[in-house]
Amino acid sequence: xxxxxxxxxxxxxxxxxxxxxxxxxxxxxxxxxxxxxxxxxxxxxxxxxxxxxxxxxxxxxxxxxxxxxxxxxxxxxxxxxxxxxxxxxxxxxxxxxxxxxxxxxxxxxxxxxxxxxxxxxxxxxxxxxxxxxxxxxxxxxxxxxxxxxxxxxxxxxxxxxxxxxxxxxxxxxxxxxxxxxxxxxxxxxxxxxxxxxxxxxxxxxxxxxxxxxxxxxxxxxxxxxxxxxxxxxxxxxxxxxxxxxxxxxxxxxxxxxxxxxxxxxxxxxxxxxxxxxxxxxxxxxxxxxxxxxxxxxxxxxxxxxxxxxxxxxxxxxxxxxxxxxxxxxxxxxxxxxxxxxxxxxxxxxxxxxxxxxxxxxxxxx
Ligand SMILES: [Zn+2]
Numbered sequence: 589x590x591x592x593x594x595x596x597x598x599x600x601x602x603x604x605x606x607x608x609x610x611x612x613x614x615x616x617x618x619x620x621x622x623x624x625x626x627x628x629x630x631x632x633x634x635x636x637x638x639x640x641x642x643x644x645x646x647x648x649x650x651x652x653x654x655x656x657x658x659x660x661x662x663x664x665x666x667x668x669x670x671x672x673x674x675x676x677x678x679x680x681x682x683x684x685x686x687x688x689x690x691x692x693x694x695x696x697x698x699x700x701x702x703x704x705x706x707x708x709x710x711x712x713x714x715x716x717x718x719x720x721x722x723x724x725x726x727x728x729x730x731x732x733x734x735x736x737x738x739x740x741x742x743x744x745x746x747x748x749x750x751x752x753x754x755x756x757x758x759x760x761x762x763x764x765x766x767x768x769x770x771x772x773x774x775x776x777x778x779x780x781x782x783x784x785x786x787x788x789x790x791x792x793x794x795x796x797x798x799x800x801x802x803x804x805x806x807x808x809x810x811x812x813x814x815x816x817x818x819x820x821x822x823x824x825x826x827x828x829x830x831x832x833x834x835x836x837x838x839x840x841x842x843x844x845x846x847x848x849x850x851x852x853x854x855x856x857x858x859x860x861x862x863x864x865x866x867x868x869x870x871x872x873x874x875x876x877x878x879x880x881x882x883x884x885x886x887x888x889x890x891x892x893x894x895x896x897x898x899x900x901x902x903x904x905x906x907x908x909x910x911x912x913x914x915x916x917x918x919x920x921x922x923x924x925x926x927x928x929x930x931x932x933x934x935x936x937x938x939x940x941x942x943x944x945x946x947x948x949x950x951x952x953x
Contacts, residue, residue: 621642621926622642622750622752622925622926623642623923623924623925623926624639624640624641624642624754624756624805624808624923624924624928625639625640625669625921625922625923625924626638626639626640626810626921626922626923627640627665627668627669627919627920627921628838628862628864628889628891628909628919628920628921628922629652629658629661629662629665629917629919630661630891630892630909630910630915630917630918630919631651631652631653631657631658631661631662631685631689631864632652632653632657632658632866632867632892633685633842633864633865633866633867633868633869633870633892634650634651634652634653634658634684634685634686634688634689634842634864634866635649635650635652635680635685635686635814635815635838635842635864636648636649636650636651636652636658636661636662636689636864637649637650637812637838637864638662638665638666638669639758639803640669640671641747641748641750641756642750642752642754642756642805642926643747643748643750644670645675645676645747645748646666646669646671646673646674646675646676647674647675647676647677647678647745647747647758648662648666648674648676648677648678648690648693649677649678649680649801649812650678650679650680650686650687650814651677651679651686651687651688651689651690651693652685652686652688652689653684653685653688653689654684654688654689654691654692654727655688656692657917658688658689659689659690659692659693659696661917661919662689662693663693663696663697665919666697671697672697672698673697673698673699673700674693674697674698674699674700675700675701676700676701676702676703676745676747677690677699677700677701677702677703677733678702678703678704678739678745678799678801679702679703679704679705679799680798680799680801680812680813680814680815681705681712681794681795681797681798681799681814681815682704682705682707682708682712682721682725682794683712683794683795683815684724686814686815687704687725687728690702690728690731691727691728691730691731692727694731694732694733695731698734699731699733699734700733700734700735701733701734701735701736701737702733702735702736702737703736703737703738703739703743703745703799704736704738704739704799705738705739705763705764705797705799706738707725707728707729708721708794709722710722712793712794712797713792713793713794714792714793739760739763739799740760740763740766741760741761741762741763741766741767741768742759742760742768743759743760744757744758744759744760745758745759752926753806753926753927753928754805754806754807754808754924754926754927754928755804755805755806756804756805757803757804757805758801758802758803758804759801759802759804760799760800760801761800761801761802761813761824761830761831762799762800762824762830763797763798763799763800764797765796765797765820765823767800767823767824767830768830770828770829770830771832774828774829774830774832775828775829775832776827776828776829777825777826777827777828777829777851777855779827781826781851782822782825782826782827782851785822785826785849785851787818787819787822788817788818788819788846789819790819791817791818791819791820791846793817795814795815795816795817795841795846795847796816796817796819796820798813798814798815798816798840799813799814800812800813800814800816800824800831801813802831802834805924805928806924806927806928806929806946807928807929807946807947807948808835808836808924808928808931808946809832809833809834809835809836810834810835810836810837810838811831811834811836811837811838811856811858812838813838813840814840814841815840815841815842815844815847816840816841816847817840817841817846817847818846818847818849819849821840821847821848821849821851821852822849822851822852824852824855825849825851825852825854825855826851829855831855831856832855833855833856833857833858833884833947834856834857834858835858835859835860835931835944835946835947836858836859836860836861836862836922836931837853837856837858837860837861837862838861838862838863838864839861839862839863839864839865839870839875839879841870842863842864842865842866842869842870842871843863843865843870843871843872843875843876843890844869844870844872844875845872845873845874845875847875848874848875848878848879850878850881853878853879853882854882857882857884858882858884858885859884859885859886859887859944859947860885860886860887860888860889860922860933860944861879861885861887861888861889862889862890862891862920862922862933863888863889863890863891864891865890865891865892865894866891866892867892867893867894867895867896867913868894868895868896870894871890871892871894871901871902872901873898873901876901876902884947886944887903887907887933887942887944888903888907889903889907889908889909889920889933890902890903890907890908890909891908891909891910891919891920892908892909892910892915893905893908893910893911893912895913906938906940907940909935909937909938916937918935918936918937918938919935919936919937920933920934920935921933921934921935921936922934924946928946929945929946930943930944930945930946931943931944931946932944
């Protein structure tokens with residue numbers, strides 16, 4: 589019947605127009621593959637983690653430092669991912685190696701919603717003699733973005749869940765040292781472990797206030813907590829394991845030994861660790877030992893080779909994105925399969941890639 593045929597044609601045309609619109613927004617790379625992708629951009633000892641959802645939405649968590657290099661690498665990674673804008677930016681805390689790059693990124697790519705803990709008026713580390721902060725934060729405060737929101741424990745990003753088989757959820761476990769209430773079935777950490785744990789003293793810097801995020805896609809789980817520090821980390825493990833076991837641990841605070849409290853890292857029980865370190869920053873001996881001692885861990889990735897004299901604190905060269913000081917700024921990529929049952933970690937510039945099975949047992953041993 590002619591009317592049915594013309595209806596069909598107009599439907600097909602509508603679908604094509606919709607598809608074209610989608611591609612122009614999200615780029616062809618992620619529009620239809622159903623994968624969840626992460627890019628750890630090399631920001632030389634800062635942090636910048638780009639997430640691209642199966643629906644083509646994007647979230648940047650932290651943005652490296654100002655000054656061209658880091659924003660340029662972030663924008664390059666975004667373009668490689670087929671993005672023409674960043675839908676969300678999450679700032680974990682108010683240190684330059686995390687907030688510094690986003691104002692320059694925002695000049696090159698539209699940024700939608702910015703989440704942070706609320707911009708402080710004075711030095712976030714509470715040093716009354718340090719008066720630089722208002723000037724340092726000015727570009728961040730004044731950058732043009734779609735919207736600004738203050739993030740709190742329990743907040744869930746309004747990402748499109750997608751029509752695929754795996755459900756996507758990016759949510760905030762804590763900020764400003766306030767954490768979500770643990771689930772009723774959250775496993776207890778042995779009381780003796782908690783009671784006997786080492787303290788590293790109260791941290792009055794903004795590191796301790798870092799935003800803690802958990803990303804879940806089907807069975808896959810990834811933990812990312814900015815520069816959260818030792819004694820606050822313990823609260824996510826004691827008396828109960830708040831986050832539960834994960835597949836991937838973004839090593840907190842670049843691998844500095846004031847973070848990655850073994851209580852928390854053992855509670856997370858990760859299979860893969862990814863460290864955003866610099867040639868001289870992070871990847872410290874104590875952290876490296878904590879990671880190496882984890883029975884669950886199958887692979888340790890580093891953005892940079894540690895080029896200090898303690899060269900023994902390095903993973904195998906294949907698992908390092910940038911081996912030399914004068915580097916190309918290679919990123920580490922992780923792609924979760926549409927069914928969430930496996931994921932591939934790769935360093936596209938070197939050709940390294942390795943596939944991992946998403947864990948099925950969620951309670952740590
Ligand atoms: Zn940092």
